Amino acid sequence: MKKLRIRNKKIDDDLLMKKRREELDKWPTGKEVDFDEAVAYQKSLPDSKIWWKVMVKLREEGRMSVFPRAGTPILENMIELCRGLRDSGVVLIPVTTDSYTRLGQFEKVEEILKECNSTGKALLNGYPIINQGVEKTRKLIESIDAAFSPRGAGGEIAIASGMTTAEAGMGFLNFGSYSKNMTIQELVESSQNGMRVIGWYADRGVILCKDLHGWLPSAPFPLSVNIVCLIIEAVTAAEQGQKALYPLVHCMGNMVQDLAWIRLAPRLIREYLDKFGYQDTMIIGTCPAQTPLFPVAMDMGGAFAYLCYASMVGALSKSNAVDLRSIDEGAGVPTKDTNAVSYRAAKWIFDVVREQQIEIDVKGIDTEEKVTETEVRAILDRILDLGDGDIVDGTVKAVESGVLDSPWSPNLNVKDQVMGVRDARGACRYLEFGNLPIPDEIKEFHREKIAEREKLEGRKADYHTAIKDLWGLSKGKIAGLPPYDK
């Protein structure tokens, strides 16, 4: 067997410190970060603010929490928003940053933030963490008894402020879902240039947790490519010193598949972490996520049902968290009240269903798990072949050749030769395999499943079927049975 390894350019400590300071010098609030003081502050935090400990406690007690999204620009309103979340039973609180902050446009943010503060209006679509800085953000975190996670941006300002998650390793979200021109080589460089900030904190006894997203399935598409990317993200993060991880598992709306994938993803991540020698990196839970297109703003019933579906999948799979948006997701940024009503609905399911500790044993789940597992292993084997045992080299070559590919990417450097559609039961199948190294018998399985739908609808599945399926779940109809009144 080839030696498994991860390419990494390690940099020395002096350079690491210099790079960290350069990053912080991009905006004056960076001066508020004193590295040693940040470590001391992190160590002073109670367990209820430490993300990985909160997740482990939930799991041990057989409970779960919503992991929502929330961000509004004015500090006082952000505190109010997060207090509302806590009151609805949420103990994992996000600090979603605005889009300009994510792209480093701090001067523009400053100007708009001033206008927000003077008019009281939320003109940014999130909390501008960099411009707010450490002192103000600590006020937020000290106001509420829960663990906090920066979403989208934050860097060491977030860590120094007392947030307890941070990202290391390759993030496919940045490459496959949010970038237009980034190459996979650039993703490797940006994530592997040896920043090792998370490792630096771990060496000092501060464990920052990370959620793995993988390459988002932007439309109905089997999850095997995403799970491959979860594994790549996990081992590259572990290599940089990340000690606590958990996968988001993107639920596409077919419950049998969703439950199968929730079972499969952490199992395979654990296996590959061990194979690469990272036995000491913990997987502290699993977080089903509601990912496909959300119902339109006007469809309040659909919005509730959609949230409750994901909550139910989380409860039945005995997860310790569920990644949920609010009923306002289709409308934009949620208010305190719509968050409250959304997460009370989720909490109802958690308290009633999760705590029943239901054992699910369904043959269909085993089949879906086996199919996806075979696909994941086939793609990963090819990646390790391409990289001659090096998972990062292999990934670069795999993306460039479409061995790793996903549909509807905004990125121009993605092959985009694959396509997914739903089958007669609403499960996600490959319509076009592109260059994915899926074994022949599995390809045949997908074709048979699609043929069942074609028979039901009396037409061949094609590009237009894929487009129609973009709206399937958000409109509340994914299976092939015609409407009752037709």
Added chain:
Amino acid sequence: MKKAPTVITGTVGMDAHVIGTKVLSRALRDAGFNVVELGMQVSPEEFINVTQETNADAILMSSLYGMAELDLKGFNDKLMEAGLRDVILYIGGNLVIGRYDPKEAEVIFKKLGFDRVYPPEADIDAAIIDLKNDLKTKGKM
């Protein structure tokens, strides 16, 4: 026969939501238009420059993240300066942050110079019929 009208598509500002504009581009191509597809995160300046370079007849913008109004501050004036007064302008998506009345969004964006303003999940075929009618009215089709 007149040559196919040229239209520009893209998601404006810092918005990464791309599926809507991809689907729209394909539908426009299927309907016989010459489509210049700019994809996500297109600045207002890029829309204007490409419109000038390609002598396009219409711009169909998408936005889903609620900040289009900020992105498009002064867009109308810039179009006038560039001598593009005649270009047909459509925008569609989630145009305001929060739960809003699409009629309010229509007022805001018509002031910014847009001819038509579409709510989320608007019917693409209906929008293409609108576009053909507007092009005919301007004698461009």
